[in-house]
Amino acid sequence: MSELTPERLHNLEIRERQTKAAGLPALKYSLKHVDEYMHYGAGLQTLATLNQKGGFDCPGCAWPDPDDSRTPMAEYCENGVKAIAEEATKRRADPDFFARHSITELGDMTDFELGKSGRITQPMHLAPGATHYQPVSWQAAFDLVAAELNKLDSPDEAIFYTSGRASNEAAFLYQLFVRQYGTNNLPDCSNMCHESTGTALSEVIGIGKGTTTLQDLHEADLIIVMGQNPGTNHPRQLSALEKCKENGGRIISVNPLPETGLLTFVNPQRPLKVLSGGTDLTDIFLQVRINEDMSLVRAICKILWEEEKKAPGTVFDQEFIEQYTAGYAAWTKMLEETDLEACIDGCGVSRELIEEAAGLIHGSSKIVLCYAMGLTQHENSVDVIKEMINLLLLKGSIGKPGAGICPVRGHSNVQGDRTVGVWEKLKPELRERLRAVFNFEPPTEDGYDVVNSVKAMGEGRAKVFFALGGNFLSATPDTVYTAKGLRQCNLTVHISTKPNRSHVVHGRQALILPCLGRTEKDLRAEGEQFVSCENSMGVVQMSKGVLEPASEHLRSECAIIAGVAKTTLGDRTTVDWANLVRNYDNIRELIAACVPGFERYNEKVREPAGFYLPNGPRNRRFDTADGKAHFTVSPLSNHALAPGEYLMMTVRSHDQYNTTIYGMHDRYRGIHHERRVVMMNEQDLAAAGLVTGDKVDLSSEYDGETRYARLFQVVAYPIPSGNIATYFPEANSLVPITRTARGSNTPISKSVRVRLHKR
Numbered sequence: 123m124s125e126l127t128p129e130r131l132h133n134l135e136i137r138e139r140q141t142k143a144a145g146l147p148a149l150k151y152s153l154k155h156v157d158e159y160m161h162y163g164a165g166l167q168t169l170a171t172l173n174q175k176g177g178f179d180c181p182g183c184a185w186p187d188p189d190d191s192r193t194p195m196a197e198y199c200e201n202g203v204k205a206i207a208e209e210a211t212k213r214r215a216d217p218d219f220f221a222r223h224s225i226t227e228l229g230d231m232t233d234f235e236l237g238k239s240g241r242i243t244q245p246m247h248l249a250p251g252a253t254h255y256q257p258v259s260w261q262a263a264f265d266l267v268a269a270e271l272n273k274l275d276s277p278d279e280a281i282f283y284t285s286g287r288a289s290n291e292a293a294f295l296y297q298l299f300v301r302q303y304g305t306n307n308l309p310d311c312s313n314m315c316h317e318s319t320g321t322a323l324s325e326v327i328g329i330g331k332g333t334t335t336l337q338d339l340h341e342a343d344l345i346i347v348m349g350q351n352p353g354t355n356h357p358r359q360l361s362a363l364e365k366c367k368e369n370g371g372r373i374i375s376v377n378p379l380p381e382t383g384l385l386t387f388v389n390p391q392r393p394l395k396v397l398s399g400g401t402d403l404t405d406i407f408l409q410v411r412i413n414e415d416m417s418l419v420r421a422i423c424k425i426l427w428e429e430e431k432k433a434p435g436t437v438f439d440q441e442f443i444e445q446y447t448a449g450y451a452a453w454t455k456m457l458e459e460t461d462l463e464a465c466i467d468g469c470g471v472s473r474e475l476i477e478e479a480a481g482l483i484h485g486s487s488k489i490v491l492c493y494a495m496g497l498t499q500h501e502n503s504v505d506v507i508k509e510m511i512n513l514l515l516l517k518g519s520i521g522k523p524g525a526g527i528c529p530v531r532g533h534s535n536v537q538g539d540r541t542v543g544v545w546e547k548l549k550p551e552l553r554e555r556l557r558a559v560f561n562f563e564p565p566t567e568d569g570y571d572v573v574n575s576v577k578a579m580g581e582g583r584a585k586v587f588f589a590l591g592g593n594f595l596s597a598t599p600d601t602v603y604t605a606k607g608l609r610q611c612n613l614t615v616h617i618s619t620k621p622n623r624s625h626v627v628h629g630r631q632a633l634i635l636p637c638l639g640r641t642e643k644d645l646r647a648e649g650e651q652f653v654s655c656e657n658s659m660g661v662v663q664m665s666k667g668v669l670e671p672a673s674e675h676l677r678s679e680c681a682i683i684a685g686v687a688k689t690t691l692g693d694r695t696t697v698d699w700a701n702l703v704r705n706y707d708n709i710r711e712l713i714a715a716c717v718p719g720f721e722r723y724n725e726k727v728r729e730p731a732g733f734y735l736p737n738g739p740r741n742r743r744f745d746t747a748d749g750k751a752h753f754t755v756s757p758l759s760n761h762a763l764a765p766g767e768y769l770m771m772t773v774r775s776h777d778q779y780n781t782t783i784y785g786m787h788d789r790y791r792g793i794h795h796e797r798r799v800v801m802m803n804e805q806d807l808a809a810a811g812l813v814t815g816d817k818v819d820l821s822s823e824y825d826g827e828t829r830y831a832r833l834f835q836v837v838a839y840p841i842p843s844g845n846i847a848t849y850f851p852e853a854n855s856l857v858p859i860t861r862t863a864r865g866s867n868t869p870i871s872k873s874v875r876v877r878l879h880k881r
C-alpha cells in the first residue's frame with residue numbers, strides 16, 4: 123500500500139485564510155517558481171509568448187483568450203506560470219536518475235517528489251521482473267508495443283487513454299490509429315471531468331458544450347458561478363468576472379466553501395487596481411451543502427414561479443419558452459407540487475439569501491451560468507446540470523448576447539480532443555467520414571470509458587494499457603483497485619513529460635515514451651510545426667513552442683503516435699503515417715475532411731485569433747430530436763447519512779495541477795506544508811471530540827466493501843456541517859469504482875460517504 127500513497131505527515135501549519143486573490147503576492151509566488159525551477163532567461167522568454175497570438179497555448183487551463191487585444195506582457199496568471207515552469211524545468215529525470223532509483227524507491231517518493239525529479243529525456247523500458255527502468259531506442263520501444271498489441275486475442279483487450287493536454291493533431295492521429303487497430307477503447311480524462319456536462323447538455327440543448335463567448339460574460343447582467351474555484355483553477359476567469367462587474371453586472375457564487383478568488387480579486391494586469399485593493403466580485407454568496415445545488419435552484423425556481431403566476435410574463439420569458447422549448451407544462455406542474463421549505467432545509471442556505479438571489483435573477487434578463495467539478499462529479503450530476511438549464515430557459519437566457527451556459531473546462535485541450543474523435547463512443551457521422559476518407563471499417567461497438575477500463579483491467583479482460591499523457595493511477599477513483607488492474611496488464615505504456623505514479627505501478631513490462639511539451643519547438647522534416655487546441659468556448663487556435671526541447675531524444679506526440687501506428691499496423695494500414703508527421707498541415711487536412719466545422723482548417727487556424735466552431739444554441743438552434751430546448755423534471759438529491767457519516771468532496775489545492783503537485787501550500791485556504799488534511803466544520807469537530815491537528819483515518823463503505831485512506835489531520839474550516847473536504851488525489855482510494863454519475867459514468871469524487879477514525 124505504501125507505494126501507492128506514501129503516508130507520512132509534514133508540519134501542518136494553519137495561517138489566516140486569504141480574502142483576496144491574485145495581486146502582487148500572486149506575481150511574487152509565480153516568479154519565485156520560475157526562479158526555482160526554470161532556466162534563467164527561458165522563464166521570461168516563455169512568459170512573454172504565453173497565450174499571445176502566434177505564441178503557445180498555456181497548458182494550465184482551457185479558459186479562453188480575449189479575441190481582440192491581449193495585455194502586452196501576457197495574459198498572465200500565477201497558476202499558468204506554475205504550469206509552464208513545471209514543464210520548462212531545468213531538472214532532468216535522465217537514465218542516470220532511473221539507474222539511481224529502483225522502482226521501489228520511486229514508489230516511496232511522494233507525488234510532489236516524483237514530479238520534481240524533472241523532465242524525462244529518453245525512452246525507458248522496464249523489463250519483466252526488472253528493478254530499474256533502462257534506456258531503450260525508439261524503434262525497440264515501438265516494436266515492443268506492436269508485438270504486445272498484435273498478440274492479443276482481440277483489439278478490445280487493449281485500452282488507449284488520453285489526457286486533455288494532447289493537441290487536436292495528436293488526438294486525431296491517436297483515435298485514427300486506435301480505430302484502425304480495431305477498438306473504440308478510448309477512455310479520456312473527460313470521463314472523470316465534464317462527461318456529465320456532455321451528457322446533460324446534448325440531451326437538453328443538442329450540443330455537449332457551452333454556449334457562451336467571453337464577450338457574453340462581459341455583457342451579462344448576472345453571472346452565477348457554481349461548484350467552481352476560479353481563483354485557483356481558472357485565474358484568468360476572474361478578469362472576465364471583473365469586467366462584468368465594471369459593466370454593471372452582478373455575481374452570485376454557490377459553493378460549500380468561501381473560495382478566495384470569488385470574493386475579492388486584485389487584477390495583476392492593472393496596477394491601479396492593485397493599489398486600490400481590488401474588485402469585490404461576489405454580491406451574494408450561497409454556502410450550499412455538498413450536492414444540494416438542485417434543492418437550492420429548485421427553491422429559487424419555486425419562488426420565481428409564484429411571482430410569475432401573480433403577473434404572467436413578468437418573470438419568465440414566455441415568448442422564448444413558447445417558441446423554443448418543450449416540457450414547460452410538466453416542469454411547472456412539478457413546481458406547483460414542490461415543497462419550498464423542504465428545498466430550503468435541504469440546501470442549507472437561509473431563506474433570506476435565497477430570496478435575495480431569486481430577486482436578482484428576477485431582475486436580470488441576461489444570465490450566464492459558469493460551473494465546473496462541483497456540479498459534475500456526483501451521482502445525480504446529469505440531473506443537476508439539466509436543472510441549471512431549466513433556470514436559464516425560464517429566463518430565455520440562452521442564445522442571446524450576455525447569456526448562456528458556461529461549463530468551464532479543465533485541461534487546455536480536453537474539449538478539442540473530444541471534438542476530433544477521442545471518445546469511447548464513435549459517433550455515426552464520424553464513423554461514416556473515417557470509412558469514406560480512410561477506406562476501412564471502423565469498429566462499431568462502444569469501447570470502455572475510464573471506469574469500465576479500470577474494471578476491465580481489474581477483471582483481467584484488458585491486458586495492454588497505453589496512455590497519451592495523464593496519470594491514470596492517481597487520477598482514477600479507487601486507487602488500490604486501479605493499481606491491481608494495472609499490475610495485471612502485460613504491458614503499460616505512457617507518453618509523458620515527467621515521472622508520475624502511473625510509471626511506478628506498472629504491468630509485467632512498462633515503457634515511458636518521453637514527448638515534447640507545449641512550450642517546446644517541434645522540428646519535423648518540413649520545418650518547425652505548430653499544433654492547435656480548442657478552448658472552453660469553442661475557439662480553435664494555434665500553439666507554437668518557443669523553447670529548445672528538454673532533450674535531443676524527445677519526440678512530438680504526433681511523431682510517437684505515428685511511429686507506434688506504423689509499426690503496429692504494418693501492411694494493414696491505409697494511412698501514410700510517416701508523411702502525416704512531416705508537416706502537420708497534412709494532419710489538419712484530414713481533420714478538415716472528417717470533422718464538421720474544420721473546413722479550410724489550415725487557413726483559418728493561421729488567423730491570429732483562431733476561429734469559432736459552429737454552435738447551434740448560440741443562435742437558438744437546438745439539435746435535439748424535436749428541435750427544442752428541454753425543461754426536465756428530476757428528483758432532488760438524497761444522501762441519507764447515518765450517524766457518524768460525512769459527505770466528502772475531493773478538491774484541488776492552490777499548489778497543484780491535478781495529480782502534479784507544485785508545492786505543499788494551499789495559500790488561499792491558509793493550509794500550509796501538508797496535503798493529508800480533512801477540512802471540517804468547527805461544530806462537527808467539537809461533536810466528534812477532535813481539534814485541529816488531530817490525526818484520523820478515513821473509511822468509506824459501499825455495498826459491503828470498506829475502503830481506507832490513512833493518516834490525515836483534521837482542520838477547522840468554514841464548511842457546512844456534515845460536509846468535509848480533502849485533497850485529490852490523496853483521498854482517491856475512498857472513491858468507489860462501483861458508484862458513478864447516472865448517464866455519464868463519472869466517478870463521484872465530490873460526494874463520497876465517509877467516516878473518520880481517530881488515531
Ligand SMILES: Nc1nc2c(c(=O)[nH]1)N[C@H]1C(S)=C(S)[C@@H](COP(=O)(O)OP(=O)(O)OC[C@H]3O[C@@H](n4cnc5c(=O)[nH]c(N)nc54)[C@H](O)[C@@H]3O)O[C@H]1N2
Nearest residue numbers: 201349350351355376412413494495496532533774779780
Ligand atoms: N491550477 C490549476 N488549474 C486547474 C487544475 C488544477 O489542478 N490546478 N485542474 C484543471 C482541471 S482538469 C479542471 S477539471 C478544473 C477544475 O476546476 P474546479 O472545478 O474549480 O476544481 P475543484 O478543486 O475540483 O473545485 C471544485 C469546486 O467546487 C466546489 N464544490 C464541491 N462540491 C460542490 C457541490 O456539490 N456544489 C457546489 N456548488 N460546489 C461544490 C468546491 O468547494 C470547489 O470550490 O481546473 C483546471 N485548472
Ligand SMILES: Nc1nc2c(c(=O)[nH]1)N[C@H]1C(S)=C(S)[C@@H](COP(=O)(O)OP(=O)(O)OC[C@H]3O[C@@H](n4cnc5c(=O)[nH]c(N)nc54)[C@H](O)[C@@H]3O)O[C@H]1N2
Nearest residue numbers: 285315591592593597617618619620622772780781850871
Ligand atoms: N478524487 C478526484 N479525482 C479526480 C478529480 C477530482 O476532482 N477528484 N478530477 C478529475 C479530473 S477533472 C481530471 S481532468 C483527471 C485528470 O487526470 P489526468 O489528465 O490523467 O491527470 P494529470 O494529473 O493532469 O496528468 C499529469 C501527467 O501528464 C503528463 N503530461 C504533462 N504534460 C504533458 C504533455 O504535454 N504531453 C503528455 N503526453 N503528457 C504530459 C505528465 O507526465 C504528468 O505527470 O483527474 C480526475 N480525478
Ligand SMILES: [Mo]
Nearest residue numbers: 315316532533
Ligand atoms: Mo478536469
